[in-house]
Amino acid sequence: MISAELRRAPEKILLPRGFSFSALAAGIKASGRPDLALVEIADGATAAALFTSNRVVAAPIEVGRAALAATKGRVRAVIVNSGNANCATGRSGIQACERVCREAARILAVPAEEVFPSSTGIIGVRLPHAKICAHLSQLIAARSASEQSVRDFANAIMTTDTRPKIASVRFRAANAASTGASTGDVTLLGIAKGAGMIHPQLATMLVYIFTDAASNRRDLQALLRDACDESLNCMSIDGDTSTNDTVLLLASGASGASIDRRQTRKKFSAALTAVCQSLAEQIISDGEGVDHVIRLHVEKARTRQEALTVARTIAHSALVKTAWAGADPNWGRILAAAGRSGVPIDPARVQIFIGSQRVCRNGAACQFNQQQAHRALAQPVCDVRVELERGRESVQFLTTDLTAEYVRINADYST
Amino acid sequence: MISAELRRAPEKILLPRGFSFSALAAGIKASGRPDLALVEIADGATAAALFTSNRVVAAPIEVGRAALAATKGRVRAVIVNSGNANCATGRSGIQACERVCREAARILAVPAEEVFPSSTGIIGVRLPHAKICAHLSQLIAARSASEQSVRDFANAIMTTDTRPKIASVRFRAANAASTGASTGDVTLLGIAKGAGMIHPQLATMLVYIFTDAASNRRDLQALLRDACDESLNCMSIDGDTSTNDTVLLLASGASGASIDRRQTRKKFSAALTAVCQSLAEQIISDGEGVDHVIRLHVEKARTRQEALTVARTIAHSALVKTAWAGADPNWGRILAAAGRSGVPIDPARVQIFIGSQRVCRNGAACQFNQQQAHRALAQPVCDVRVELERGRESVQFLTTDLTAEYVRINADYST
Numbered sequence: 001m002i003s004a005e006l007r008r009a010p011e012k013i014l015l016p017r018g019f020s021f022s023a024l025a026a027g028i029k030a031s032g033r034p035d036l037a038l039v040e041i042a043d044g045a046t047a048a049a050l051f052t053s054n055r056v057v058a059a060p061i062e063v064g065r066a067a068l069a070a071t072k073g074r075v076r077a078v079i080v081n082s083g084n085a086n087c088a089t090g091r092s093g094i095q096a097c098e099r100v101c102r103e104a105a106r107i108l109a110v111p112a113e114e115v116f117p118s119s120t121g122i123i124g125v126r127l128p129h130a131k132i133c134a135h136l137s138q139l140i141a142a143r144s145a146s147e148q149s150v151r152d153f154a155n156a157i158m159t160t161d162t163r164p165k166i167a168s169v170r171f172r173a174a175n176a177a178s179t180g181a182s183t184g185d186v187t188l189l190g191i192a193k194g195a196g197m198i199h200p201q202l203a204t205m206l207v208y209i210f211t212d213a214a215s216n217r218r219d220l221q222a223l224l225r226d227a228c229d230e231s232l233n234c235m236s237i238d239g240d241t242s243t244n245d246t247v248l249l250l251a252s253g254a255s256g257a258s259i260d261r262r263q264t265r266k267k268f269s270a271a272l273t274a275v276c277q278s279l280a281e282q283i284i285s286d287g288e289g290v291d292h293v294i295r296l297h298v299e300k301a302r303t304r305q306e307a308l309t310v311a312r313t314i315a316h317s318a319l320v321k322t323a324w325a326g327a328d329p330n331w332g333r334i335l336a337a338a339g340r341s342g343v344p345i346d347p348a349r350v351q352i353f354i355g356s357q358r359v360c361r362n363g364a365a366c367q368f369n370q371q372q373a374h375r376a377l378a379q380p381v382c383d384v385r386v387e388l389e390r391g392r393e394s395v396q397f398l399t400t401d402l403t404a405e406y407v408r409i410n411a412d413y414s415t
Numbered sequence: 416m417i418s419a420e421l422r423r424a425p426e427k428i429l430l431p432r433g434f435s436f437s438a439l440a441a442g443i444k445a446s447g448r449p450d451l452a453l454v455e456i457a458d459g460a461t462a463a464a465l466f467t468s469n470r471v472v473a474a475p476i477e478v479g480r481a482a483l484a485a486t487k488g489r490v491r492a493v494i495v496n497s498g499n500a501n502c503a504t505g506r507s508g509i510q511a512c513e514r515v516c517r518e519a520a521r522i523l524a525v526p527a528e529e530v531f532p533s534s535t536g537i538i539g540v541r542l543p544h545a546k547i548c549a550h551l552s553q554l555i556a557a558r559s560a561s562e563q564s565v566r567d568f569a570n571a572i573m574t575t576d577t578r579p580k581i582a583s584v585r586f587r588a589a590n591a592a593s594t595g596a597s598t599g600d601v602t603l604l605g606i607a608k609g610a611g612m613i614h615p616q617l618a619t620m621l622v623y624i625f626t627d628a629a630s631n632r633r634d635l636q637a638l639l640r641d642a643c644d645e646s647l648n649c650m651s652i653d654g655d656t657s658t659n660d661t662v663l664l665l666a667s668g669a670s671g672a673s674i675d676r677r678q679t680r681k682k683f684s685a686a687l688t689a690v691c692q693s694l695a696e697q698i699i700s701d702g703e704g705v706d707h708v709i710r711l712h713v714e715k716a717r718t719r720q721e722a723l724t725v726a727r728t729i730a731h732s733a734l735v736k737t738a739w740a741g742a743d744p745n746w747g748r749i750l751a752a753a754g755r756s757g758v759p760i761d762p763a764r765v766q767i768f769i770g771s772q773r774v775c776r777n778g779a780a781c782q783f784n785q786q787q788a789h790r791a792l793a794q795p796v797c798d799v800r801v802e803l804e805r806g807r808e809s810v811q812f813l814t815t816d817l818t819a820e821y822v823r824i825n826a827d828y829s830t
Contacts, residue, residue, distance in 0.1 A: 057754075088775065240733060336655065336658050410738065
């Protein structure tokens with residue numbers, strides 16, 4: 001269901017009510033670029049969250065997860081720093097994170113547990129918490145509910161990203177106008193960062209989604225999981241799952257429309273999935289060194305998990321990804337990757353398509369126009385379809401080529 | 416137990432008795448380089464073999480496996496072509512392979528099942544069996560038992576390899592001189608090819624090991640599996656398991672020494688492991704675009720399988736491999752890869768060493784000399800050690816960096 005063209009951050013940003021944003025440069029990044037960002041929700045929000053499945057998790061994940069448990073999903077502010085992941089920093093990393101939350105809570109006059117922390121950047125370096133704390137008053141004072149402040153937030157959470165990632169959607173809630181406070185409109189705004197170490201397993205790098213819909217915590221969590229399963233969980237740039245992956249969905253309720261109503265819930269679910277898909281597409285197309293995005297369709301699998309396993313194995317094959325970098329329609333490498341996925345496929349029943357052309361029939365070579373397949377793969381986005389003929393389940397997986405530029409970005413000494 | 420320096424193909428090749436070799440250019444490779452090779456065993460040999468675990472297997476694997484079953488492991492000749500993998504070629508690929516075996520068998524006046532076939536090269540292109548058959552008489556007539564013919568064989572089975580891979584060992588069998596035919600010396604000669612699609616799971620690309628020891632088939636198979644488990648199964652260049660992986664061990668018995676004797680068996684096992692390790696080292700150091708070889712030690716795991724899982728995840732991480740390309744001591748990426756391996760490690764107990772230095776203590780940063788770690792990684796071979804503190808099992812895994820040159824080699828259109 002992903003749109004025909006990968007969406008870029010929109011010209012026009014729709015603002016959900018109840019949220020204000022700000023950002024500044026606190027000197028965490030050596031480059032002097034913005035590296036500290038805030039979201040504040042004056043009346044608080046209900047939160048749903050997904051975190052990395054990596055056994056190695058950063059300090060803010062531990063602190064944030066505990067805070068959400070303590071407050072039963074109540075969030076008053078989010079503080080994000082880039083330039084330092086605060087991961088593999090031991091006990092002192094936890095303390096540094098807690099200090100930042102406490103200082104922000106003191107200024108906002110709220111409990112420390114209602115401040116949700118995130119960090120992204122290099123692993124294994126101590127978080128400069130004093131620098132961050134020294135800038136919090138200024139950061140909080142500068143907050144506003146404007147398109148520019150959203151752009152500033154999106155810009156300040158970037159690391160190797162070359163552009164901010166923003167998606168927003170508005171829909172009319174069913175019967176919403178019947179309550180006094182409601183205008184009947186529900187808005188969702190998503191902001192993300194991520195360009196490398198992208199292979200989310202439950203969540204992806206840093207994704208924040210804000211809505212003015214009202215919801216209980218349990219429904220919000222279920223809706224978030226469903227939306228991510230078809231978007232942020234179906235993509236991979238390099239197969240490396242980050243230690244800091246976080247998806248946070250905050251519902252302020254300021255629109256007066258509740259997703260308890262079945263019709264509104266349905267529209268909200270579709271809008272949430274659309275925002276997550278747009279952010280996934282923006283992350284993938286800004287992947288480190290990426291020249292070509294591949295929309296990989298694995299079809300006719302026995303189960304969705306089986307389709308996902310085959311898709312992930314193909315998407316992580318260095319040989320397949322380098323062939324894509326050269327727009328080489330080398331389907332033998334795709335077939336070989338499927339063959340080592342662990343799924344008991346019958347090679348003689350496998351069909352492979354590049355663009356609109358069949359390039360492999362029943363596991364063997366067939367006549368096709370090489371130049372046409374090459375041209376399809378040379379596009380910024382190309383569809384590759386693998387049919388297993390084992391059942392009716394399928395998955396769509398977003399992935400990328402592997403270029404010399406990716407190697408250059410990640411091989412630089414002292415990253 | 417791998418030697419301190421990666422071994423290159425030796426100046427002096429030791430020849431096991433009973434084997435003769437030849438090679439020529441049959442026009443399968445567009446370059447006109449040698450692409451057809453033969454081993455003949457005048458009195459036949461007992462065979463042990465390991466094949467790829469990929470569900471997609473090439474025609475010669477199917478034909479060869481069936482032939483070994485039919486003859487109960489009797490081999491009279493091996494025919495290898497490079498330049499074409501005869502994989503994903505359907506029913507006609509099987510027929511093409513069988514035609515080659517039948518023609519060779521006719522000339523040698525032996526049953527077709529005693530001719531063992533191998534192919535390596537591009538997937539999905541029909542094997543030019545007529546070209547091969549037209550050259551078989553000349554190939555068979557030219558066979559000889561000489562160092563030069565061994566070198567010619569090793570050269571003709573190469574694809575993207577930049578150098579031939581040969582290892583040989585000789586040992587004195589226990590009490591061997593007591594039988595009339597025996598000189599008391601047992602020789603093992605191994606020849607391999609492989610530079611990409613290297614992540615053997617049971618076997619690696621093409622490896623042939625010849626010995627003049629005598630053995631029954633069952634013992635030979637057990638010894639081969641044990642030797643490979645510690646060598647060819649513990650390495651990875653790009654994480655892609657080939658469709659054509661084959662390890663074939665042929666025992667002519669011409670030395671008169673049998674491995675039924677416990678002392679001889681022990682020496683033979685050590686010699687076989689040494690040959691496999693040397694070939695593994697030669698394959699890894701000739702890996703596509705490889706600048707740095709990493710000897711990865713995963714230690715203090717609960718089980719060997721657990722150590723292997725962590726080693727494979729680290730060895731396949733694009734982020735870890737690109738850091739190694741830049742000789743960047745970025746241990747955070749190694750820790751993050753271990754964390755997503757699926758093994759329930761406790762990050763707070765993980766130690767990481769680069770060269771002789773500890774770079775991560777109890778899952779967190781510790782003081783170390785960055786320049787020294789950089790220099791260690793800049794060597795052609797560097798040791799990286801990861802301790803899990805979960806038990807007593809360990810594994811040594813040979814792997815490589817991921818360079819822009821690897822991408823260039825594999826991204827070229829129409830490979």
